[in-house]
Amino acid sequence: MESNYQDRIPNNVDLGSNRTLQRALEHWQPEFLNWWHGLGPSDFNASEVYLRTAISVDTKGWATFGYVKMPEYRWGIFLAEPGTDRRIGFGDNYGQPVWQQVPGEHRSTLRRLIVTQGDTEPASVEQQRLLGHTAPSLYDLRNLFQVNVEEGRHLWAMVYLLHAYFGRDGREEAEELLERHSGDADKPRILSTFNEPISDWLSFYMFTYFTDRDGKFQLKSLAESSFDPLSRTCQFMLTEEAHHMFVGDTGIGRVIKRTIEVMKELGTDDPEAVRKAGAVDLPTVQRYLNFWFSSSLDLFGGDSSSNAASYFANGLKGRPDEERYEDHVATGQSYTLELPNGKGGAKREEIPMRNAMNEVVRESYVRDCEKGLARWNRLLEEAGYPHRMMLPSTRFRRTVGSWANIPTDLNGKPIGAEEFAARETEWLPTENDRAYVRSLMHGVFERGKMAGWIAPPERGINTQPRDFEYVKLP
Ligand SMILES: [Fe+2]
Ligand SMILES: [Fe+2]
DSSP, X not given: OOOBTTSSSOBSSOGXXXXXXXXXXXXXXXXXXXXHHHHSSSSOTTXXXXXXXXXXXXXXXXXXXXXXXXXXXXXXXXXXXXXXXXXXXXXXXXXSBOBSSOOGGGHHHHHHHHHHHHHHHHHHHHHTTTGGGXXXXXXXXXXXXXXXXXXXXXXXXXXXXXXXXXXHHHHXXXXXXXTSOTTOSSSOOSSGXXXXXXXXXXXXXXXXXXXXXXXHHHHHHHHTOSBHHHHHHXXXXXXXXXXXXXXXXXXXXXXXXXXXXHHHHHTOOXXXXXXXXTSOXXXXXXXXXXXXXXXXXXXXXXXXXXXXXXXHHTTSSOOTXXXXXXXXXXXXXXXXXXXXXXXXXXXXXXXXXXXXXXXXXXXXXXXXXXXXXXXXXXXXXXXXXXXXXXXXXXXXXXXXXXXXXXXXXXTOOBOOHHHHHHHHHHHSOOHHHHHHHHHHOOOOOSTXXXXXXXXXXXXXXXXXXXXSOOEEOO
């Protein structure tokens, strides 16, 4: 499909041929910009940022680099090219043609799925709005803003679907996406992780590693959807999402690398000594990791879920990379859950596979998370340190599913509430940890310079040198 980058709203959906839709979106556009100015990145709107912009979905156009002032970023509507004769890939309607319109009986469920996904996109921009002031380098500042403008584009992607396929209630939902705000007492964002403040860069890297990765798995599940416009929208969003996780992966890796350097210089791994030297001690990194990993696990929903079963049965939301499974119908299969037995242990219970879909997706997510840990642990191993980063058990600190509110240790062993309270400071960031991490946060805006608590990146963005002027401050 032609992409109309010159239009007021760049798009590859031939928006110009549907005047009503075009007008509705042009009406929403100033409200979006209003939101961006009020709750998007604070204060850097006059800076020239070296950003990539999608101007089409082909390999040439999807990542066009250049200096842009963020409010002038061209947020466009881009869907992956339609496949030829795409068929439903799973569930009861397996093998039938995909839908180009929303079937009436699935309308409210699909709308809910799109709204829930859409809500996370502006939420993260709101969560990160003050981080620019304390960026450890111009390189990082640019990456933050890249993530922010793309989350803005992902909001556009969901708003397009709501406007184009859900009529009046879709338009109302689009308005509400700008009315709920992260952490707002009266109108919070829908999912709790997206109401957690992100007030330091260690949290930002953890968020982009663990929470954007949840986004990847949600998008992959929705990319399998029988509702073809949703599938194609999510396919294209995934190409942008990869960079967000890269920012988290390399960000955490650079923090650990710098800590190793400091431990070497000092000749000790004593956390207090590391802190005195201005780096982040490894136990603190681990506590931040425990917090964001456990919080992100909740986003996949309950481990036994009749909603998940009906999404799968009806072909609304599949498993990531569905083609890798042998059986796409998944009836007559079972899945074994480990549930709390109420006596301080666990018991096994078989449930129908379709009801376990959240757990199946969560499992592949956990496997994907482990890859970063392997990389970070290699740094420690090569430097000769015995310390290893680890993922806590998926039972740890859950607030959703069978293990919700059951205190366990990091290995998932159920423990008493008193023991949890007594050991919580070992496992989760304390006020003291947060205050220390905050004390390191000072903006470094000199070209090629890097804050002392983080190592420089291996390479620059888009083959530019590492000391490139990634952001031109006014
Ligand atoms: Fe996103
Ligand atoms: Fe993202």
